[in-house]
Amino acid sequence: MKAAGVGIVSYGTYVPRYRITPDEIGKVWGVDGKAMGKNLNIHSKSVPSPDEDTITISTEALRVAIARGKIDPRDIGALYVGSESHPxxxxxxxxVVAQAIGATPSLTAADFEFACKAGTAAIQVCMGMVSSGMIKYGVxxxxxxxxxxxxxxLEYSASAGGGAFIIGKGPVIARIDATSSYTTDTPDFWRREGQRYPSHGGRFTGEPAFFRHVTECAKRIMSEQGTKPSDYQYVVFHQPNGKFPQRAGKMLGFTDDQMRYGLVTPYIGNTYSGAALIGLANVLDHAKPGDHVLVVGYGSGAGSDAFDITVTDEIATYDRSTGTPVQESLESGTPLTYAVYAKFRGKIRLSGS
Amino acid sequence: MSVARFWRETLRRYNLGASKCPDCETVFFPPRPVCPRCAVHRKSIAKMEPCQLSGHGKVYSYTIVHEAADGFEMQVPYVLAMVQMSEGPMLTGQIVDVEPSQVKEGLEVKASFRKLREEGEGGVIHYGYKFAPASQAPKAP
Amino acid sequence: MREVAILGVGQTQFGELWDRSFREIGIEAGFQALESSKLSSRDLSALYIGNMASGAFIDQEHVAPLVLDYSGLSGHHFPSVRVEAGEASGAVALAQAYLAVASGEYDFVVVGGAEKMTDVPEDRGSAISSSTMDQEWERVFGASMPALWALAARRHMIDHGTKREHFARLSVLDHENGSKNPLAHYRNKITLEQVLGANAVAEPLGMLDCAPSSDGAAAVVLGPLDRARKFTDTPIRIAASQIATDTMALMHRRDITTLDSTVLAAKRAFQRAKLQPSQIPLAEIHDSYSIAGLMALEDLGFYQKGEAGKALANGEVGIGTRLAINTSGGLKAQGQPFGAVGIAQVVEIVRQLRGEAGARQVSGATVGLAHNVGGTGATSVVHILERVN
Incomplete structure (x- = not known):
């Protein structure tokens, strides 16, 4: 689908400060965590504090985006939060997010859920609403x-974080020239209502699920756009671990260099709905005018959303210093022991609960 | 705390909405209906102007809490502080994302949006401000 | 306005009174006070009860007529009034009763203070104890009472060079005195090392810097001074009864290292009694937390700001010095049944002035001061009592 005159006006991310390593997790379960980490290409994953959840992470990320773009919250006409861990x-x-940023009451708002691609689905909806003139900005x-x-x-990778993108007509720091999706009914990962932890199809999550959808979707958008991998400075894939996106990139003909900023999971883990968006944010943190970026999200169940993005001249004057740059989130963090991690994540049964 | 009781203060607790005396220009948080500074109170009744705190401030006093207030048990030990906001008002709140021993008088902080407490497992979740160091970058593990 | 005197006093055991109910302890303190004054219940005009949180602690509001009823006095149908001012409920009840007698409207009244705190689980108890702070803007954000006093303590250390050891001394002093008070919740002595080494509650305050939750009741009988001799040989005149207030939340104070409410209540009380702080040899001060006691020594005018800590460290305060404080054991050792505290302080001063304080008797004191605080200082009450010769 071609899009016209729509793009990213501003963006922000939030990653909780705590980290745990696969080694620390492995020690508890009698697993060689170092080998597991190497296998998954995950050095550490982020862990939220007991007082953080999807609502607080979304709010913090959006506050950064609003401050960077000097957006009047009352100009936001739609706000969608994609997550599989809505509180x-x-x-x-x-x-809650809309109220916390002062955008209420004149806007439409809803929660999206599509495993790890609810955030990219939200971008597509915002693109449509902005393009049609229904709203000025969509979040x-x-x-x-x-x-x-x-x-x-999954415990070695499942982490916490989020990205917020403000979509509008301009001035945009990056144009979204096209978006394309690839959707099928593929039950590779799910969580039934009322269940605390998700279930997954093991190796079934690989070839028929992640790889098929990501590569098919990427091929589709490149075919529609008449582009090839070498036309892009950067590529961002959904990244359930550090290995899958690398393999998908290789299968499609992308180089490690094109993936270097878009791959953030090795340091903060799989932030699910946040993963592709934080990867894109890191690319934008480093991008210069004219850079061409391909983003391919993925959500289990299953589907992929791809975006063809071109960074504009606006990026040169855009305030990228407010908030925490993604790179800093990748390089910083306070390590936790498994015991404290288990307490923070509510894995310990308490009296009365 | 009942749902309605917390809800009616969300604009202040989520977003630091304050009020300013039109006469002496003192900023108050939480917003006040009357300015306590101006000698002639009636001058400010119903004339206090809404305003917004930036969220930036400095630690005025602090304590590391080991015996949690009701509902804060999972966060022990946590830092509770009085923070002097750049606009003037003093707020009481937690300092998060910091080693408790690193909190000192004068530490620059900024407001952070966090979960305050939950009304039990099935109850409503209350959100509001806490404070985090304004600048920090702990090293990766 | 006529002069008012205390004619009799009574007090129950303070502590964890598992076998005794709210109404029982209330009645016991009241009858003791009546007994000691030789007054008949027929002489009474009214009953005042200071109580902070009976509704929360025992699900019972409307406790004033309840205590009157179980005292067997319901047939008299006289006014029975509960007064609530947080932890200062007792002293504020006394101040109201004082005004009523001084005005001439009532002649003889009983003023009681009572709290039954151990009928709730401990976590519920601390939640109720936090109810005198600002619920919307302090408690919601994670404040506990010790945490708020710790904020004051930290700032006192920053602004005035006070050391953690300084306020720890107050707990040692309270337990020393409490060991000589048979009605005290705690009668063990503790050392400075024990206070400093106790589990942290809210740094710099530890477990032994905090007064306990106690059950207990105390009562006094008031009457016009000119008719007092008929009932007692040792009437104690209320030379001053002053209440002052301040902002609800600690964060909104002019200065969190001083309680302006205490400063003002004391100033007005000294003016009224025509006395100077240096003329007071005996005081019961509100030390629900050790730092609160240190601040009180300064705010009441006994020491300049920043000097009380050194005075405590140098042993300048205590029985046998120029200023005997908390001879009862204070809130830390005698105990802290909220509503009863303000009355129990007055009971102790009366006993001292009458020479009835036993092993903890201060010699030669003819005047004493009682200081009761609600919340973190939103209410302060100062009473000055004088022996009439």
Whole structure:
């Protein structure tokens, strides 16, 4: 789908400060965590404080975006938060976020859920609403505080973080020239209502799920745009671990250099709905006018959303210093022991609960 | 705290909405209906102007809490501080994202949006401001 | 306005009174006070009860007529009034009763203070104890009472060079005195090392810097001074009864290292009694937290700001010095049944002035001061009592 005159007006991210290493997790479960980390290409993953959740992460990320873009919150006509860890099963994350940034009451808001691609789906909806002239700015947030069951392979990667993108007509720091999606019914990963931890199809999450959707979607948008991998300075994939996106990139013909900023999971873990967006934010943190970026998100269940993005001259004067740059989140962090991590994540059964 | 009781203060707790006396220009948080500074109170009744705190301030006093206030048990030990906001008002709140021993008088902080407490497992979640150091970059593990 | 005297006093054991109910302790303190004054219940005009949180602690409001009823006095149908001012409920009740007698409207009244705190689980108890702070702008954000006093302590250390050891001394002093008071919640002596080494509650305050939750009641009987001799040989005149207030939240104070409410209540009380702080040899001060006691020594006018800590460290305060404080054991050792505290302080001063304080008797004191605080100082009450010769 070609898009016209729509793009990213501003963006912000938030990654909690705590980290845990695969080695520390492995020690508890009798697993060689170092080898596991190497295998997944994950050095550490972020952990939220007990007082952080998808609502607080989304708000912090959006506050950065608003401050950077000097946006009047009352100009935001739509706000969507994509997550698979909304704090409430019923009651929107988006309303709290909208209230906390001062955008209420004249806007539409809703929560999105599509495993890890709810945030990219939100960007597409905002693009449509902005293009049609229904709203001036739309906010798309992808944010999660994901949990893997204790001892499960997911526990080594599931982390917390979020990205907020303000979509509008201009002035944009990056044009979104096209978006394309690839969607099928593929049950590779799910969480039933009322269940605390998700379930997954093991190796089924690979070839028929992540790789098929990501590569097909990437090929589709490049075909529609008449582009090839070498036309892009940067590429960002959804990144459930550090290995999958590298492999998908290789399969499509991208180089490690094109992926170097877009791959953030090795240091902060898989932030689910936040993952591709934080990767894109890191690219934008480093980008210069004219840079061409391909983003391919993925959500289990399953689907991929791709975006063809061109960085504009506006990036040169855009305030990228407010808030914490993604690079700083990758390089910083306070290590936790598994015991404190388990307490923070509510994995310890308390009296009365 | 009941749902309505917390809800009616969300604009202040989420977003640091304050009030300013039109006469002496003192800023108050939480907003006040009457200026306590101006000798002739009636001058400011119903004339206090809403304003917004920036969220920036400095630690005025602090304590590391080991016996949690009701609902804060999971965060022990936590830092509770009085923070003097750049606009003048003094606020009481937690300092998060910091080693408790690193908190000192004069530490520059900025407001951070956090979960304050939950009304039990099935109850409503209360959100509001806490404070985090204005600049920090702890090294990666 | 006529002069008012205390004619009799009574007090129950303070502590964890598992086998005794709110109404029982209230009645016991009241009857003791009546007994000691030789007054008949027929002489009474009214009953005042200082109580902070019976509704929260025992689900019972409307406790004033309840205590009157179980005292067997309901047939008299006289006014029975509960007064609430947080932890200063007792002293504020006394101040109201004082005004009523001084005005001439009532002649003889009983003023009681009572709290039953141990009928709730401990976590519920601390939540109730936090209810005298600003619920919307302090407690919601994680404040506990010790945390707020710790904020004052930290700032006192920053501004006035006060050391952690300085206020720790107050707990040692309280326990020393409490060991000589048979009604005290705690009668063990403690050392400075024990206070400093106790588990941290809210730094710099530790477990032994904090007064306990106690059950207990105390009562006094008031009457016009000119009719006092009929009922007692040792009437104690209320030379001053002053209340002052301040902002609800600690953060909104002019200076968190001083309680302006205490400074003003004391200043007005000294003016009224025509006395100077240096003329007071005996005081019960509100030390719910050790730092609160240190601040009180300064705010009441006994020491300049920043000097009380050194005075405590040098042993300038205590029985046998020029200023005997908290001979009862204070809030730390005698105990802290909220509503009863302000009355118990007055009971102790009366006993001292009458020479009835036993092993903890201060010799030669003819005047004494009682200081009761609500919240973190939103209310302060100062009473000055004088022996009438």
């Amino acid at each position: 409430y099963a019923v009651k929107p994350t988006a309303t 798309a947030i992808g944010s999660d505080t994901s949990q893997g069951a204790p001892g499960d392979a």
